[in-house]
Amino acid sequence: MYDPAHFLPSFVWRAARDGFIQYANPWACRYLGLASEELVGRHWREFIHHQDEELVRDAVRQMRNDTLLNNVDVRLLRADGEFRWHTLHLQARRDEEERIADTVGVAIDIHECRHAWELYEASERRLQLAFAGARMGAWEWDMTTRVVRMTQQLAAMYSFPAGTETAMLSEIWDRVAPESREHFQRNLAQALRDGGPFEFDFMLDGGPASRRWLRMRGNPEFDPRGTLVRVYGVSFDISEQRADEERLSLSERRYRALVESTGALIWSADANGEIHPSSGDWENFTGARHERLARWGWLDFVHPDDREQTRKAWLEAVHQGGPTTLTFRMYRRDGVYRMVQAQAAPLYDEQGHLQEWFGTTTDVTPRYEAQAAIEARSLRLTVAMQAAKIHIISLELATWSLMFETVGKLRTEPIETITYEEALARVHPDDAPTLDRFVRRLAAGEDPREQFEFRVKDEQAERWMQGSALLQRGKDDKPLRIIGSLIDITERKHMELVLRESGRRKDEFLAMLAHELRNPLAPLRTAIALLQKDEGVSARTSELVELMRRQVEHMTRIVDDLLEVSRITQGRIALKTEPVLVGTAVYHAVEAIAAMVEARKQHIQVDVPDATTWVCGDVTRLSQILVNVLNNATKYTPEHGQISVSVKAEQDWVSIVIADTGTGISADLLPKVFELFSQGERTLDRSNGGLGIGLSLVKKLVEMHKGTITVQSPGPGLGTTVTVRLPRLHHHERHSALALSEAGSIGTQAALRVLIVDDNRDAADSLAMLCESEGHVTRVAYSSEEALAASQFEADVALLDIGLPDIDGYELARRLRRKGASAPLLVAITGYGQAEDRLRAQSAGFDYHFVKPVNVESLLKLLSSLTADRPAGRTAER
Structure with missing residues (x-):
């Protein structure tokens, strides 16, 4: 029987419903490496990759009704053990009962094609990833249709909707920022005229907050007649690069401005140390041409005494390869040598090789002159402190540790550090509390503004010290430390004691002299008085007696003054x-x-x-x-x-x-x-x-x-x-003093003790004078606090202003006279006279209510009536 599949150069087999192979053509036998007799009776699963078995079953299950054909890509096992991709065409055949009896499969090898496609897809993915990673998009302009084909990366750059693949050329150009359009069109026109590859940068208009810089690279294509037909190219985002360039440019401008503001001379040097000075600044300073200063010529302008030392120091710095600072004298164009300071920093490449040096040279003559002046002043101060035997103390408030410094021969050297308690223990017990209070006041932020004296216990004797101190604060304005100076004043104190003793003896002498002089003055004054009573003396004698009287009176005043001075000095007055x-x-x-x-x-x-x-x-x-x-x-x-x-x-x-x-x-x-x-x-x-x-x-x-x-x-x-x-x-102080000194003479049996409370001083004082004119004793308070503090006054009557600033008159009334008490009698003095004001005063406990300005006759009449019979329990309306 003729079998066409026998000669077909493709993989053909037939399998029963249960999957066992009934037939395989010679091509399939050669591929599988098995004879036909060996294949028949074996299941098709043995020759299909296990990951593809389910795909075959799904394809068979899908063949229903009239659809008896299906295709599926599977991997078939080759005789050498390699799986190769095939497209398997399946066709089912029905039996008498219309059921699927067996299935014929024809497999066509697509392995090479599949591999090529996978390579293409991988290449496409890599290309897309490369575009995405480089922020690059590809494009093609069809200059005939004005249509632009683009990748998804380019579409995203131009803010086209996702999935956009084509756009009109005008849409692309309209997305260029307005300030870049003229530049964009001019560069593009020039590039297309030249006909070669081109590249230029422009800015996309994405709004002020999202504008981006793009760099376009393209190449035009012309037909044989020289007509432009299309342009190919790529565009990529350089926004970060432009931002970095702008920041770098700004940094360079700032640095140059900073260096120029310092007046420094800028220079560079190669790895061997040969100098390349900047032209303008160096020429202005030295007056020499740039070429003369280059390489090692700058050494000619170094002071002869510093030249060799500076040269060796620079060569050593080049050899060491680290930052260095050189100080030397350099010639200036006006003929003066100036002290300059050169600072150099090495620049290395990524491999760690020294590339060049960057440096500045700054005129530091004023600083050196100032330093010399400070050192001279410090020397003078050190000598002065040494001569005066001054000690420096520093009290750290964080630890309360005290550091003593004394003056050595020519410099200040620390002696010891002890705790504050240990230092205070060395002070004389009679002086330690006073000194401690001074220190703690200063540490608390107060400013005592005085010097302090104290005695210290020495091995041989007591020594007197005099000091002054100030508080140093930190950046947060909190007390940081106390710094003070101490001087030994023992000799001065001894001299003061001697002078004090001398003064005491002088005062005693003056007192004795005054007393001795008064003894003869008394009979002289009596004798003169007798002579003045004698009417028989002559006019000449009367004049002499008057002269004697005046001189005795003058001498008496002198003696009295001497006695007064002596008494005051001795504290006897x-x-x-x-x-x-x-x-x-x-x-x-x-x-x-x-x-x-x-x-x-x-x-x-x-x-x-x-x-x-x-x-x-x-x-x-x-x-x-x-x-x-x-x-x-x-x-x-x-x-x-x-x-x-x-x-x-x-x-x-x-x-x-x-x-x-x-x-x-x-x-x-x-x-x-x-x-x-x-x-x-x-x-x-x-x-x-x-x-x-x-x-x-x-x-x-x-x-x-x-x-x-x-x-x-x-x-x-x-x-x-x-x-x-x-x-x-003041008024209330005066009467308080009178009450203490003249208690028996103030007031009478009918006098009242009147407390007047008003924050208006003139009103309070005038009211007090009015009451005193009637013989009453007054106490004035200008606030509620003063009134409450005057409880010892034990007032009979309280005249209270209502509108007090701290505690109003109503509350003050409640505090002055507790519930159930009858004294003091409460009188409201207020500017409010409505019925509700009077009711409020009554509820607060006031007995009477006067409206400002007070009716003087009514008030005095009330006080007069209270001496005999005081009304109680009801607020009177006046």
Whole structure:
């Protein structure tokens, strides 16, 4: 029987329904390496790659109904053991029952074709990956149809939708940024005219935030007639490169600007050390041409004394191959050698080979001159500190460790570091607490602004030290350390003790002298008084008696001043302070010297604008201060001269100014006017003479009153101005003092103790004066806190302002008089007078309600009625 498959050069077999082979043509036998008898009865699975078995079964299962054909690509096992790709064409045959009886398979070898396709696909994938990795897209312009075919990478670059493969040429060009279009079209036109490969950069318009730089490389193609038919090329994204170039350019500009701003000379050198200076700066500095300075010519401009050393140092740096700094003197075009500093840095390639040097040369003459001046100053300071035996201390506040430094021969050397407690233990026990308080105040950020003294325990004896210190803060403004200096003042302290003892003996001598002088003065004054009563003496004798009286009085005043100075110096005077009206004190002092003023035909003017200004002082001593100053003004002012007394009251101080048109004080004497036994120029007759202790006495008395005194004079013949400043006593302080000093004389049986609270000082003070005019005792508070602090005053009546800044009057009333109490009687003084305001005052506990401005008669009448019978429990409306 003729079998066409027998001669077919293809793989043919037939298999039964169960998959066993029934027939195989000679070609299949040769491929499989088996005889036909050996193949028949074996299953087709034995010759198909196990990964492809399921593909064959799926193809057989899909052959249903009239579709009895199917194709599938599988790998068949060859006789040499290699699997090769075949396309298997399957055709099924039905039996009498219309079931698939057997299947014929024809396999065509596609292995080489399949391999070539896989290579193509791999190449395509690699090409696409290469395009993607390089951010490169390929394109082809058809200049006849104006259509552009492009890769997906290029489509993404131009922001075309995904999957775009073609676009019109105009769409490509429209995506060029407007500022690059002219440049793009000009370069493209030139490239197409030249006809060769071209390359240029341009910017795509993707909006200000996403503009990108592209680099285009292309090659035009012409037909035989020279007509442009198409252009091939690639484009790739160079945005990062352009950004890097711009950053590099900016960095180079900044660096050059920085170097130029320092005035440094820029140069480079090859690996052998031969210099290549930049042309302009070097020529400006040296005045020589660039060519003369190059290589080793720059050494000719180095100072002869530095030349050889500089050359060797540079060669050594080149040999070592590391950064170096050279300092030497170099010639400048004006003929002066300047101290310069050359800094060089080596540049290496990727293999670590030295390529070149980069360096700068800077004129550092001012710095060296300044350094020399600092060193000279430091030397002088070191010598001075050594001579003065100054010690430096440093207290680190983080660890409270103390470092002592002392001055050596020519430099400061650290001695030791100890803890703060160990250092404090070396201080005399009587001085350690005071020193510790000073240090801790300074460490807390305070500024004591004074020097400190203390004793240290030495092996031989105690030594006195005097020091000053300051607080150093860190960058965060927190206290960092205390730095101080100490000087040994033991010898000075011994001298002070000697001087103090000498002063004490002097004071004792003065006191003894004054007492001894008073003994003969007493009978002299009595004798003069007797002589003055004798009416029978002659006129000549009467004049002599009057002369004696004046001189005895003058000597008595001198002795009294000596006694006063002695008592004050020895601390034997205690002030009897009380509230004193300044105006009264001034007028009494003026009255005391009125006779002297009249005798010298002088004119005195008194100006006391506020007669109710008070100070706290000793009446006798205040009078002594003013009379003494006025005596001096009268004594040193010629006849018909002017003397003025004025008072000026400030918030915390009262100033009493006494000015005259007298002889004045010279500039050399002015700083000494308060020294004992110091006085101005005297007349030949010494009629204005004295011991020069007046102003010294006055100064001590003023300071005892916690005040100050100053003397001013433009010069001789231009008069003198004396200013006495005393602490002012305010209204509520004055009455507090009166209550302590004159308790028996203030108030009567009918007087009330009235507490006045108002943040308006004028309103409070005037109300207090009003109550005092009726004999009541008042206490003024300008805030709720002051009122609450005055609980010891035990007020009978409280006049309270409602609109207080800290605690309002309603709350203050509740705190002053607890629930159920009847004292003090509460009176509201307010600017609000509506019915609801009165009800609120009543609920807060007020007994009476007055609306500002207060009706004076009503208020005084209320206070008068309270002395006999105080209403309770109801707020009165006024």
